[in-house]
Amino acid sequence: MMDFFIVFASSLLAATVAPFASEVVLTAVLSRQPDAAVLLWALASVGNTLGSVVNWWLGKYLLHYQDRRWFPVKPVQLARAQHWFNRFGVWTLLLGWLPVVGDPLTFIAGVMRVRLALFVTLVFIGKAGRYLTVIWFAERLLL
Template identity: 75%
Template sequence: MLDYLIVFASSLLAATIAPFYSEVVLAAVLTRQPDAVVLLWALASVGNTLGSVVNWWLGKYLLHYKHKRWFPIKDKQLERAQRGFQRFGVWSLLLAWAPVGGDALTFIAGIMKVRLLPFILLVFIGKSVRYLIVIYFAERFLL
Protein backbone atom coordinates (compact mmCIF):
# COMPACT_ATOMS: atom_id res chain seq x y z
CA MET A 1 0.00 0.00 0.00
CA LEU A 2 2.85 2.38 0.80
CA ASP A 3 4.32 1.78 -2.68
CA TYR A 4 1.09 2.98 -4.27
CA LEU A 5 1.02 6.10 -2.13
CA ILE A 6 4.65 6.83 -2.99
CA VAL A 7 3.99 6.53 -6.75
CA PHE A 8 0.93 8.77 -6.53
CA ALA A 9 2.61 11.39 -4.33
CA SER A 10 5.83 11.48 -6.35
CA SER A 11 3.86 11.85 -9.57
CA LEU A 12 1.80 14.68 -8.13
CA LEU A 13 4.88 16.44 -6.78
CA ALA A 14 6.77 16.02 -10.06
CA ALA A 15 4.06 17.88 -11.98
CA THR A 16 4.19 20.95 -9.78
CA ILE A 17 6.92 23.53 -9.90
CA ALA A 18 9.02 21.40 -7.52
CA PRO A 19 11.88 19.64 -9.32
CA PHE A 20 11.26 15.91 -8.98
CA TYR A 21 11.37 12.85 -11.28
CA SER A 22 8.55 10.42 -10.69
CA GLU A 23 9.64 8.12 -13.53
CA VAL A 24 12.48 6.79 -11.38
CA VAL A 25 10.10 6.13 -8.50
CA LEU A 26 7.62 4.37 -10.79
CA ALA A 27 10.33 2.16 -12.28
CA ALA A 28 11.66 1.27 -8.83
CA VAL A 29 8.22 0.36 -7.51
CA LEU A 30 7.56 -1.71 -10.65
CA THR A 31 10.52 -3.90 -9.73
CA ARG A 32 8.80 -4.68 -6.41
CA GLN A 33 5.22 -4.79 -7.72
CA PRO A 34 5.39 -6.14 -11.30
CA ASP A 35 1.85 -7.52 -11.17
CA ALA A 36 0.35 -4.12 -10.34
CA VAL A 37 1.41 -2.44 -13.57
CA VAL A 38 -2.05 -1.14 -14.51
CA LEU A 39 -2.72 0.26 -11.05
CA LEU A 40 0.71 1.89 -10.90
CA TRP A 41 0.22 3.40 -14.37
CA ALA A 42 -3.17 4.81 -13.31
CA LEU A 43 -1.86 6.21 -10.03
CA ALA A 44 1.11 7.87 -11.73
CA SER A 45 -1.04 9.30 -14.53
CA VAL A 46 -3.76 10.63 -12.24
CA GLY A 47 -1.27 11.99 -9.69
CA ASN A 48 0.75 13.78 -12.36
CA THR A 49 -2.40 15.22 -13.92
CA LEU A 50 -3.58 16.50 -10.54
CA GLY A 51 -0.20 18.14 -10.02
CA SER A 52 -0.73 19.92 -13.33
CA VAL A 53 -4.13 21.08 -12.10
CA VAL A 54 -2.30 22.73 -9.20
CA ASN A 55 -0.17 24.62 -11.74
CA TRP A 56 -3.30 25.55 -13.72
CA TRP A 57 -4.93 26.89 -10.57
CA LEU A 58 -1.80 28.84 -9.64
CA GLY A 59 -1.69 30.37 -13.10
CA LYS A 60 -5.34 31.26 -12.98
CA TYR A 61 -5.34 32.90 -9.56
CA LEU A 62 -1.81 34.17 -8.98
CA LEU A 63 -2.02 36.42 -12.02
CA HIS A 64 -3.94 38.87 -9.82
CA TYR A 65 -0.62 39.58 -8.12
CA LYS A 66 1.48 40.17 -11.23
CA HIS A 67 2.06 43.81 -10.33
CA LYS A 68 3.58 42.93 -6.96
CA ARG A 69 7.33 43.18 -6.67
CA TRP A 70 7.65 39.58 -5.44
CA PHE A 71 5.82 38.10 -8.45
CA PRO A 72 8.35 35.74 -10.10
CA ILE A 73 7.44 36.36 -13.76
CA LYS A 74 8.19 39.64 -15.49
CA ASP A 75 5.67 41.20 -17.89
CA LYS A 76 7.82 40.52 -20.98
CA GLN A 77 8.22 36.84 -20.06
CA LEU A 78 4.50 36.55 -19.45
CA GLU A 79 3.62 38.18 -22.77
CA ARG A 80 6.02 35.90 -24.66
CA ALA A 81 4.59 32.80 -23.00
CA GLN A 82 1.03 33.89 -23.73
CA ARG A 83 1.87 34.53 -27.40
CA GLY A 84 3.44 31.10 -27.67
CA PHE A 85 0.44 29.45 -26.09
CA GLN A 86 -1.96 31.32 -28.37
CA ARG A 87 0.08 30.27 -31.38
CA PHE A 88 -0.28 26.56 -30.68
CA GLY A 89 -3.52 26.62 -28.66
CA VAL A 90 -4.86 24.14 -26.17
CA TRP A 91 -3.52 21.21 -28.19
CA SER A 92 -0.08 22.14 -26.92
CA LEU A 93 -1.22 20.70 -23.59
CA LEU A 94 -0.57 17.26 -25.06
CA LEU A 95 3.08 18.21 -24.51
CA ALA A 96 2.61 18.95 -20.80
CA TRP A 97 4.54 15.74 -20.08
CA ALA A 98 7.76 17.25 -21.40
CA PRO A 99 10.49 17.54 -18.78
CA VAL A 100 11.46 21.01 -19.98
CA GLY A 101 8.60 23.47 -20.31
CA GLY A 102 5.74 21.09 -19.53
CA ASP A 103 5.06 22.50 -16.07
CA ALA A 104 5.28 26.05 -17.37
CA LEU A 105 2.80 25.15 -20.09
CA THR A 106 0.22 24.07 -17.52
CA PHE A 107 0.82 27.27 -15.54
CA ILE A 108 0.32 29.38 -18.69
CA ALA A 109 -2.86 27.44 -19.47
CA GLY A 110 -4.23 28.69 -16.16
CA ILE A 111 -3.23 32.24 -16.99
CA MET A 112 -4.95 31.88 -20.37
CA LYS A 113 -8.04 30.62 -18.53
CA VAL A 114 -8.26 27.34 -20.44
CA ARG A 115 -11.38 25.52 -19.29
CA LEU A 116 -10.61 22.83 -16.73
CA LEU A 117 -12.21 19.80 -18.44
CA PRO A 118 -10.33 20.12 -21.77
CA PHE A 119 -7.20 20.91 -19.78
CA ILE A 120 -7.51 17.73 -17.72
CA LEU A 121 -8.29 15.55 -20.73
CA LEU A 122 -5.38 16.78 -22.86
CA VAL A 123 -2.88 16.76 -20.02
CA PHE A 124 -3.97 13.28 -18.91
CA ILE A 125 -3.56 11.89 -22.43
CA GLY A 126 -0.02 13.20 -22.74
CA LYS A 127 1.07 12.20 -19.27
CA SER A 128 -0.50 8.74 -19.39
CA VAL A 129 1.28 7.98 -22.68
CA ARG A 130 4.57 9.08 -21.11
CA TYR A 131 4.04 6.68 -18.20
CA LEU A 132 3.19 3.87 -20.63
CA ILE A 133 6.56 4.46 -22.29
CA VAL A 134 8.31 4.48 -18.90
CA ILE A 135 6.62 1.19 -18.00
CA TYR A 136 7.53 -0.33 -21.37
CA PHE A 137 11.23 0.45 -20.87
CA ALA A 138 11.16 -0.54 -17.19
CA GLU A 139 9.70 -3.94 -18.12
CA ARG A 140 12.28 -4.43 -20.89
CA PHE A 141 15.36 -3.46 -18.90
CA LEU A 142 14.56 -3.85 -15.20
CA LEU A 143 12.18 -6.81 -14.86
Protein backbone atom coordinates in the same frame (compact mmCIF):
# COMPACT_ATOMS: atom_id res chain seq x y z
CA MET B 1 0.15 0.05 0.15
CA MET B 2 2.84 2.62 0.94
CA ASP B 3 4.45 1.99 -2.48
CA PHE B 4 1.24 3.06 -4.20
CA PHE B 5 1.03 6.24 -2.15
CA ILE B 6 4.67 7.03 -2.92
CA VAL B 7 4.10 6.65 -6.67
CA PHE B 8 1.02 8.89 -6.53
CA ALA B 9 2.69 11.54 -4.34
CA SER B 10 5.93 11.61 -6.32
CA SER B 11 4.00 11.95 -9.56
CA LEU B 12 1.92 14.78 -8.16
CA LEU B 13 5.00 16.61 -6.87
CA ALA B 14 6.86 16.12 -10.14
CA ALA B 15 4.16 18.02 -12.03
CA THR B 16 4.40 21.08 -9.83
CA VAL B 17 7.30 23.48 -9.71
CA ALA B 18 9.16 21.12 -7.35
CA PRO B 19 11.94 19.31 -9.21
CA PHE B 20 11.29 15.60 -8.81
CA ALA B 21 11.84 12.52 -10.99
CA SER B 22 8.70 10.43 -10.61
CA GLU B 23 9.83 8.03 -13.36
CA VAL B 24 12.62 6.78 -11.09
CA VAL B 25 10.17 6.16 -8.26
CA LEU B 26 7.70 4.45 -10.60
CA THR B 27 10.41 2.17 -11.99
CA ALA B 28 11.68 1.27 -8.50
CA VAL B 29 8.20 0.40 -7.26
CA LEU B 30 7.44 -1.49 -10.46
CA SER B 31 10.52 -3.64 -9.88
CA ARG B 32 9.09 -4.63 -6.47
CA GLN B 33 5.49 -4.98 -7.66
CA PRO B 34 5.56 -6.04 -11.32
CA ASP B 35 2.00 -7.40 -11.17
CA ALA B 36 0.66 -3.96 -10.29
CA ALA B 37 1.75 -2.22 -13.51
CA VAL B 38 -1.75 -1.07 -14.49
CA LEU B 39 -2.49 0.33 -11.03
CA LEU B 40 0.90 2.04 -10.88
CA TRP B 41 0.32 3.53 -14.34
CA ALA B 42 -3.08 4.88 -13.25
CA LEU B 43 -1.75 6.32 -9.98
CA ALA B 44 1.21 8.00 -11.68
CA SER B 45 -0.95 9.38 -14.50
CA VAL B 46 -3.67 10.73 -12.20
CA GLY B 47 -1.16 12.10 -9.67
CA ASN B 48 0.86 13.87 -12.35
CA THR B 49 -2.29 15.29 -13.94
CA LEU B 50 -3.48 16.60 -10.56
CA GLY B 51 -0.11 18.24 -10.06
CA SER B 52 -0.63 20.02 -13.37
CA VAL B 53 -4.06 21.14 -12.17
CA VAL B 54 -2.24 22.87 -9.30
CA ASN B 55 -0.16 24.75 -11.90
CA TRP B 56 -3.33 25.60 -13.87
CA TRP B 57 -4.98 26.90 -10.71
CA LEU B 58 -1.90 28.99 -9.85
CA GLY B 59 -1.93 30.47 -13.34
CA LYS B 60 -5.62 31.23 -13.18
CA TYR B 61 -5.91 32.66 -9.69
CA LEU B 62 -2.52 34.15 -8.89
CA LEU B 63 -2.32 36.29 -12.02
CA HIS B 64 -3.87 39.25 -10.24
CA TYR B 65 -0.64 39.40 -8.16
CA GLN B 66 1.55 39.84 -11.23
CA ASP B 67 2.46 43.40 -10.26
CA ARG B 68 3.96 42.24 -6.97
CA ARG B 69 7.71 41.93 -6.55
CA TRP B 70 7.56 38.31 -5.47
CA PHE B 71 5.55 37.17 -8.50
CA PRO B 72 7.74 34.49 -10.11
CA VAL B 73 7.10 35.41 -13.76
CA LYS B 74 8.30 38.67 -15.25
CA PRO B 75 5.82 40.59 -17.46
CA VAL B 76 7.96 40.06 -20.56
CA GLN B 77 8.13 36.31 -19.94
CA LEU B 78 4.38 36.16 -19.35
CA ALA B 79 3.61 38.05 -22.55
CA ARG B 80 5.95 35.82 -24.54
CA ALA B 81 4.37 32.68 -23.12
CA GLN B 82 0.86 33.96 -23.82
CA HIS B 83 1.81 34.80 -27.40
CA TRP B 84 3.33 31.34 -27.86
CA PHE B 85 0.26 29.64 -26.37
CA ASN B 86 -2.08 31.67 -28.61
CA ARG B 87 0.02 30.81 -31.65
CA PHE B 88 0.17 27.05 -31.12
CA GLY B 89 -3.10 26.55 -29.28
CA VAL B 90 -4.57 24.34 -26.64
CA TRP B 91 -3.24 21.18 -28.30
CA THR B 92 0.17 22.01 -26.88
CA LEU B 93 -1.19 20.71 -23.58
CA LEU B 94 -0.56 17.22 -24.95
CA LEU B 95 3.09 18.15 -24.36
CA GLY B 96 2.54 19.01 -20.70
CA TRP B 97 4.67 15.99 -19.76
CA LEU B 98 7.85 17.43 -21.28
CA PRO B 99 10.68 18.40 -18.95
CA VAL B 100 11.39 22.12 -18.59
CA VAL B 101 8.46 23.38 -20.74
CA GLY B 102 5.62 21.22 -19.38
CA ASP B 103 5.15 22.95 -16.02
CA PRO B 104 5.19 26.50 -17.43
CA LEU B 105 2.83 25.35 -20.19
CA THR B 106 0.26 24.15 -17.65
CA PHE B 107 0.67 27.41 -15.71
CA ILE B 108 0.07 29.49 -18.86
CA ALA B 109 -3.01 27.38 -19.63
CA GLY B 110 -4.44 28.66 -16.34
CA VAL B 111 -3.49 32.23 -17.19
CA MET B 112 -5.21 31.80 -20.56
CA ARG B 113 -8.30 30.43 -18.80
CA VAL B 114 -8.40 27.11 -20.65
CA ARG B 115 -11.50 25.23 -19.54
CA LEU B 116 -10.55 22.79 -16.78
CA ALA B 117 -12.26 19.77 -18.40
CA LEU B 118 -10.39 20.29 -21.67
CA PHE B 119 -7.16 20.97 -19.79
CA VAL B 120 -7.43 17.77 -17.73
CA THR B 121 -8.31 15.68 -20.77
CA LEU B 122 -5.37 16.84 -22.90
CA VAL B 123 -2.84 16.84 -20.07
CA PHE B 124 -3.93 13.38 -18.92
CA ILE B 125 -3.53 11.94 -22.42
CA GLY B 126 0.04 13.22 -22.65
CA LYS B 127 1.06 12.21 -19.15
CA ALA B 128 -0.59 8.79 -19.34
CA GLY B 129 1.26 8.15 -22.59
CA ARG B 130 4.55 9.08 -20.98
CA TYR B 131 4.03 6.77 -17.99
CA LEU B 132 2.91 3.97 -20.31
CA THR B 133 6.19 4.40 -22.17
CA VAL B 134 8.18 4.42 -18.90
CA ILE B 135 6.52 1.20 -17.78
CA TRP B 136 7.00 -0.42 -21.17
CA PHE B 137 10.74 0.33 -21.14
CA ALA B 138 11.11 -0.62 -17.48
CA GLU B 139 9.45 -4.00 -18.05
CA ARG B 140 11.68 -4.76 -21.03
CA LEU B 141 14.98 -3.38 -19.80
CA LEU B 142 14.96 -3.78 -16.05
CA LEU B 143 12.52 -6.47 -15.05
